[in-house]
Amino acid sequence: MGDSMKEVVEKLDPVARRLIPPNIDLGTLVPLKTNLELRDNLSLGFAYITRAPNKVTNSVVEIARALTSDDTAKNLPHLRRCVKPGDLPPHLKTQFMNEGNGRQVHFGKSNWLYILLGPKDEIPYEELVSRLATIDDIRDDIFVGVIPVPLLAPTSQMLASMWSSQFWQTIYRRNNPLGPHPSTITRFENYVSKDASVWMSLAQQIAKKSQKAGLGEPVGAVIIKRTIPGKNAGGKTVMKPGMIESDSSSDYTRTGPNGCNLDVQGGRGEMDAIPSAETEYYGDAKQLDADGSNPEAQGDDASKQDISVKESTEIVAIAADARWHQQDGTSGPTGNPMAHAALRAISMVAQKLVRAEDRPKSEPQIMEYETFQDKPLLGDEQIVFDADHPSPDGYLCHELELYMTHEPCIMCAMAILHSRMGRIVFRHRMPLTGGMCAEDRGYDSCEASGLCENGNCGGGQGLGLFYRKELNWSLLGWEWESNDAEHMLVDAHLHA
Structure with a gap:
């Protein structure tokens, strides 16, 4: 021993x-x-994407949000909203380069972005095209593509990396909607x-x-x-003042000048605003502790509890x-x-x-x-x-x-x-x-x-x-x- x-x-x-x-x-x-991690960890659907110059991506994002009722789940928060042409998966880069003005977008110092609009089943195609036609910079060459995407958030960084190379840039936010x-x-x-x-x-x-x-x-x-230590008689977590419970504190969002928020996770890429893990919901299921309490939302009363227990x-x-x-x-x-x-x-x-x-x-x-x-x-x-x-x-x-x-x-x-x-x-x-x-x-x-x-x-x-x-x-x-x-x-x- x-x-x-x-x-x-x-x-x-x-x-x-x-x-x-x-x-x-x-x-x-x-x-x-x-069982959800094993059964539903890769649930695929189809999503619309488009491309636009940096200066009008804000207008494109507003159109996408309007058509999906600004619903968090329908906006696929685990996927990057905006992706540079060079960061596309190789198979998408090859496909889109030969469509429309793709070569202009992909060669040289491009100021264009590919933008994820939302699930195909949730957005009427005709209305999408008509609204995109109101934007001057893309009116003459509207590009709308359909790609397969994972509908549920990844449960690990390794899974997020794999999906990024297979489907679309994916973010692991240190949470688990399936467990x-x-x-x-x-x-x-x-x-x-x-x-x-x-x-x-x-x-x-x-x-x-x-x-x-x-x-x-x-x-x-x-x-x-x-x-x-830090658990009261009811089994709920007792937080010390200044104590950070969630591992998601290292992931946060900031807004860029072009309307695509920049998600800082390893210092990468443009991203739409995503709720943090402390407040994120997936359907009706909120992330709970094993005892039914929410580890990310303990109130001020909790910090006043006796935490001297050994x-x-x-x-x-x-x-x-x-x-x-x-x-x-x-x-x-x-x-x-x-x-x-x-x-x-x-x-x-x-x-x-x-x-x-x-x-x-x-x-x-x-x-x-x-x-x-x-x-x-x-x-x-x-x-x-x-x-x-x-x-x-x-x-x-x-x-x-x-x-x-x-x-x-x-x-x-x-x-x-x-x-x-x-x-x-x-x-x-x-x-x-x-x-x-x-x-x-x-x-x-x-x-x-x-x-x-x-x-x-x-x-x-x-x-x-x-x-x-x-x-x-x-x-x-x-x-x-x-x-x-x-x-x-x-x-x-x-x-x-």
Whole structure:
């Protein structure tokens, strides 16, 4: 165990220090992609463009805005409004050079600009041409072209560069219309990465103990409470005076003399005015923090909150899979689905909350078979269960963190969402049965098992339940990758 990990262990609560294994396997966090990022990251449409001398570009831009009702989305704010002839993608440069007065525009010291007008479906062509004809400098040679463009903003600088070479000059504004805001992911990842290896090692340890005892499959879950400085009791970010939350502060706009605003992002090019990431909307979805708050719009009251709280982590629940406990073969080959590790851990949290309320104890019912198996079955589970909940106020698992050896199944994923878990980290993907990842993968996962006809059952659904706009709760998710940790192999068809 390295010195940095020893410092992390020393800061853990006594219960966690008592349980963690002597050797902590290190790993890295990889943020999960949302289903929108994978499905809609390249949604193409067609847009009108024209070209005009610098001195009249303001008039052209006003026409474009008038025809699209000055709607931000219809004006494609992630695309540069004005582009110099030399900055066009090579295929467009070749195409437009041979149309109209293209050679005059492209050769020599040109004072012309290509101007993006807006989506083709939103602008009547006849009205566009008639309005452009009112501008003296282009009346005699009106050029209107149609090009394919990405309709949604890029989610990375690499993607923006690729689209710039393939379609039209594209800007990455350090936001993500298809998933959690990058600043939110970075902020929480900085905290989670410090001790994620500890909790994953603990989850693997309880999973192996359960399998050895014959209780269930080698699947483990650990739930912790993380106290983050600058977060109040409600989970919203508390900003210090003068603190800049958004990474988009490095991108801003200024207006040039020709009507095309100059977007300063790496010192490049003319650009139309674009709302900053702090106020930008995409449809009805605003960039929100994982807890539903807006990280870019905290009010003055937030800065007055107590920010003296120290960072800390405390273990709340630990549970292993127990699907084979008390089974006599009547439940079939899948075992007891109510005894999955995630469900047991969440139920233990609920019991600790009830215990904290000092409710009158009811007489225990003598049951021949307990469906939920949410009482501790292993010594490690009992130790954590007996400890008091570190923060018994609030709704069930609100803003807690879940660490699992395997990607939870769809049933468990929805239970995790309904419990208002704040973050989830797991190690092994379950492409055929998992509910958190969005990728449609796993088409060859069942080949080795020989359980499927022709060795192929079609792959997983790719539901991406950790972040779905249509659900009433979203949480951040990471996959934990490690070359050192033992692989907890299970059947590809297992519902973890």
